[in-house]
Amino acid sequence: MRYRKIPDESIRRLPVYLRGLLYFAETGAKGVSSEKLADFLHFNPAQIRKDFSYFGYFGIRGVGYDVNTLIKQTRNILKLGNKHKTALIGAGNLGKAILAYPGFGVYGFEILAVFDSDQAKIGKKISGRTVEDVSNLRTLKKRGISLGIVATPAPAAQQVADALVDAGITGILNFAPHHLIVPKKVKVITIDIAMELGRLPYYA
Amino acid sequence: MRYRKIPDESIRRLPVYLRGLLYFAETGAKGVSSEKLADFLHFNPAQIRKDFSYFGYFGIRGVGYDVNTLIKQTRNILKLGNKHKTALIGAGNLGKAILAYPGFGVYGFEILAVFDSDQAKIGKKISGRTVEDVSNLRTLKKRGISLGIVATPAPAAQQVADALVDAGITGILNFAPHHLIVPKKVKVITIDIAMELGRLPYYA
DNA sequence: TTGTGCTTGTGCTCACAATCACAAAGTAAG
């Protein structure tokens, strides 16, 4: 828009703003100011305004933002408008938790396929999805699945990522504590849970 | 040390360095250079050197770092030297996955207690631990448990955090998508999984 | 139409973080 570059940190905050906005929508509020939203989410109001201003003029001075409009716009920015078909690879402990979690729905994600390499798991149903053989990952393209969640052990993560890339995936959420090498056009976000816990004692 | 302030981002990276160092130790390597470690973890070598240099002189010029010494020093910095007794609150899908995960052990964490509010779960065993009633959280202090992992639904998270603070906890790893308000002396790290997934389509 | 009050949108400044590039300091060989 009228800015050159959009900070990555702003993108990171948008899903949080969306969660806050959905809360206000639930309470029946029509409008919300940057201050009210900031109070709820514990952010700085100016930061919220600036983050949104990177993408357009969504508010009305002296009034605030219309909740439903801003929700729609935020979904637009994050490309959450249409449903996102997602596959999970690795139906272990963490994988099962993710499959059971309904919270991804509000962002428009649908986990439609589950893959594993363990013959004992293949064919079994987990949270309504049948576990498939990981060697069938190439079918993702045909099925219009464009995102992958990697919940395999670290040593298997890179080869799974390679297969996902071959299957035409555009984004990967990776839980394995391992850096994934992928083509530039594919975005990887890694959540290293143990790492986060590992820095907690430092602050005590 | 000879620097005024230690960047928070450096602290964040140390557990990752530790993971890399443990890998090199496993392979039997005695020494490692910042470049080799950087290659493995996909970091900038200068950044690794600088991060460590905030805490002391651990390397030998022209040679590199001794793997085992650096592991020990990193554990020291992160205060992972002695075992950290940890409690999990919320024995749901995510909680069960965390209890089953052995990977926290390498950082010295032991999950010794599990709490839930669901009468149907209290008394049951999960991964070798007996689920206790959440109203008994105050016993944590006596038991020397100083860290808490919150895996309850968002609406319950704040009251659980309050109880943890009352029980003398010094750090919380929070999985609920909700900002926790705690005294300054208590450190909270929140992992919002859905938020991370929510920004993935933006980059596609 | 003018004034008052409110909230947005943003220029500017400060703070923090990443990276570069090189002196310092070690090893090893002659």
Place this chain on the structure above:
DNA sequence: CTTACTTTGTGATTGTGAGCACAAGCACAA
């Protein structure tokens, strides 16, 4: 001892983001 080579440790530079403080703009009342 001197030279060549290696890798650390860090000053200096560049890049990125957070937050303040205020002008701009809208609503509403008189």
